[in-house]
Amino acid sequence: MATASEVHHTALTLTDHLPILQILIPFCTAPLIVFIGSKSLAWPMAFISSLLSLIIATTLLISVSDGSYISYKLGGWVPPVGIEYRVDATNAFILFLIAATATVVLPFALKSVNHEVPKRNHTLFYACFMLCITGLMGVVITGDAFNVFVFLEISSLSTYVLVSQGSHRDKRALTAAYNYLIMGTIGATFFVIGIGFLYMTTGTLNMADMADRLRGQGDNRTVQAAFAFIVVGMGLKAAMYPLHLWLPAAYKFAPSAVTTLLAATATKVAIYVIIRFMFTVFQPDYVFNTNILTWIIGPLAIFAMFAASLIAVFQTNFKRMLAYSSIAQIGYMMLGVAMFSTTGLTATLVHMFNHGITKAALFMGVGALMLRIGTTFYDRISGMGRAMPLTGAAIVIGGLSLIGVPGTAGFISKWMLVQAAFEQHLWWLALIIVASSLLAVIYVWRLVEVLYLQKPNSDVTLKEAPMLIVAPMWVAAIACLYFGLDTRFILDAAATAAEGLMAGSAGMAEFSTATSIAATDH
């Protein structure tokens, strides 16, 4: 019930309503695009809407970067009765990643989608695109467990549609989308079962409230089952090894713009949900006592790092190679979680961002090659580095960041991860991390040789991609370099977020202090 003071607080200033506007703007743009139904207006509306989202996300990120949080009560209903949107350092960070990716990908999509998706589907395509972003941001911003599921379904359903749009070029996109639909639905179902169990035990759906009531329920079988269902369900959505089977085909057959958006954001959002539930709802201590990190998540992450990288080495298609590399990189992120320390979590969060921009640059490179050649098989794109110098150079920069060469964003995350390993005196783990990145050297360099050292195919149009494709690609490529050197923004935001997470639900209510980190840091 809204008390007088709260009514006063939710007075009509625009800044107070930023959390809901973050969701409402793309959410309302989607039906608007369909109702107006103009093919030429669809793109501008989507772009303006994502630009507004980016501005809001940036404002939110700045206002919570000191470790505070913003709680927004939907309709003025106080949680746990009403739905609460809660923005803290962790999710403001992810919101920013999603909004920024959308804003960079859309200019790229203009040409790329024209080429890959039939004209008659454009309005629906951009509507789905906006819905997908709405869903992803909703999952991240909400403080309500059931609301996570709702937004998850919004984003998933629109993603299935977006993936299937690749069918104009290759009919296999339909089976890929169908596979993804089945797997994604199983994941979402598992997740909602988990939420159901939690609701059964606690009688609440608000995350903070849930966290409070779960305290001391560690031995409760229902809670344990809920934990298992949630981790497995979201693991499926996150393509956590060995639940990754939907990913390569979905990435490969989806239109390039969709692949870029998915690779940069969708799996990261699922990882965010895992982290949020593990650390905020279930509490770090509970997760630690289940031993799941040490015995299941950790080993699987290491296995993913090697197995998926090895598969990537033997791919003969650029797009598919990137898909397997994504699975390996998700392994790095999960390893950071499994290390269960502030530095480890920082590494995960930093890598979510850095890998996002890296993969965005690379997949836009794929899109440029797609536009000119129509496929990304190595024997068809050979020698294209010389014909398309700007695309080639951007792909090389992205590739270097994927390896983790110093001066690139990928290096920063690798450094944090290795440092986290050393902090816990796991020197063997440090060696494993760097050894696995050698596999990245192999698969990236194989691509570089194909692009630069092999004879070009004579029957392809040897022209650089249009500026609308090259410019967004270079924005991402320059971001890869910039965030490899200037780490202030990214490391501070991630460290603040990680500290908050390691402090458990205490970190949610009020910001943690250095002492509470020391207490949970193993």
Added chain:
Amino acid sequence: MELSTLIFASMLLPTLAMFTNLIFAKQSNLRDSITFAAALATFAVVVCIALKVGNVTSPKHVLFEVFPNVPIAFNVEPLGLLFGLVASGLWIVTHVYAIGYMRGNNESHHARFFGCFSGAIAAALGIAWSSNMFTLFLYYEILTISTYPLVVHKGTPEAIRGARTYLGILLGTSIALQLTAVIWTYAATNTLDFELGGILRDSTLSPTLVPVLLALYAFGIGKAALMPFHRWLPAAMVAPTPVSALLHAVAVVKAGVFTMLKVGIYIFGIDFLAETGSSEWLMWIAAYTIVASSVIAMQQDNLKKRLAYSTVSQLSYITLGMALATQMGALGGGLHIATHAMGKITLFMCAGAIYVATHKTEISQMTGLGRTMPITFMAFGVGALSIIGLPPLGGSWSKWYLMIGAADAHQQIMIAVLMISSLLNVAYLMPIIGRGFYRDDATNPYSGVREAPVFCWLPPAATAFGCLVLFFFAGRIIDFLMPITGIVP
């Protein structure tokens, strides 16, 4: 001018040259003149730095912080200054030589070649001025990547294979081992700054792990070509000769041993190494590399391959100097950076001149060539004698100091190793000259003197003269380097 301005100018000039090469790709004369001017200016700037700073360690210029307490920062200290002078000074000579070689040999892609070349020099200077291990590592990797296009230049299957080995070993060792070592150091000390006397003494690192950390560094610095990670150097010989000359006799390999010395002197500290005895095993590996690669060099018929294995052997002199953990050893190692660079660049440029003039690569084909190309072969002879270490040439002094260093460390076997190595040097270098001058070949199609173009023989003649000059200036260099030993003169 401010010192920081000079430091940045020295790195900026070659970087600008890299871009002008790409912009003026078609106007070859303009492009090469601009690069030449940039090379002169870069050297002038480095000389200015030398005159301004002398042999003291300048304060740090911090650009910005990347990790807590780990900034991108630069400063000038004697060892880096020596490396900077060598790299930028020899760039001028090599650039002149490269113009002659690339045109005389009708090589393609000049703009890319000279562009990457300039980029590599910028990276080498970045390494020279780095004031912490992080900055050094950053430039170390930039150097690897900017030289890859140079190694793969010819684009032949052989070049691609060679470049793969090159990149694989250099990137592999640096990411897998050196990066681990750097982060471990940071985790143990919470700093990566280069400090005289080392930073590990007061760290949390347990004494038993010090040799392990040293091993990660020693093998991780793949550019120092310590066996068994030396294969990239012979593999990189597929590159055009100017690349082999500057990058694989001077900038890249010297960046490796320079890093090795920096790690020994400023991360571990010579005294710390001596007290803990952590570097004793490294001494043996270095000694093995010295002898083994000399033996391999003897069996190579390809001139550049032979020189490559000779480089592998000579680089380990410097690693040995660090591993001896004595002041004289470190000084000898530092001096060897300069003397070996001067000697080996002469040899490589001569090999290239022979190739340009006659297209011969195998030593067995060079019978009687000395009479055809007397200047080239005389320069080769001087360079060879300097590498062997005979007075009155520069190489004799560095070997002398290394031997004193070995004696200080009571390692008589190491003195023997250095002597055996000299004999082996004689055995694989002198026959080339003997074959050139003293054996006649009836099938030699050339009669009379027929040198390579002037741009190809003048630079090696100049560096051969440089070997002679170094003999008389070695004392100055030793005085100059004295502060790195911690002795206040």
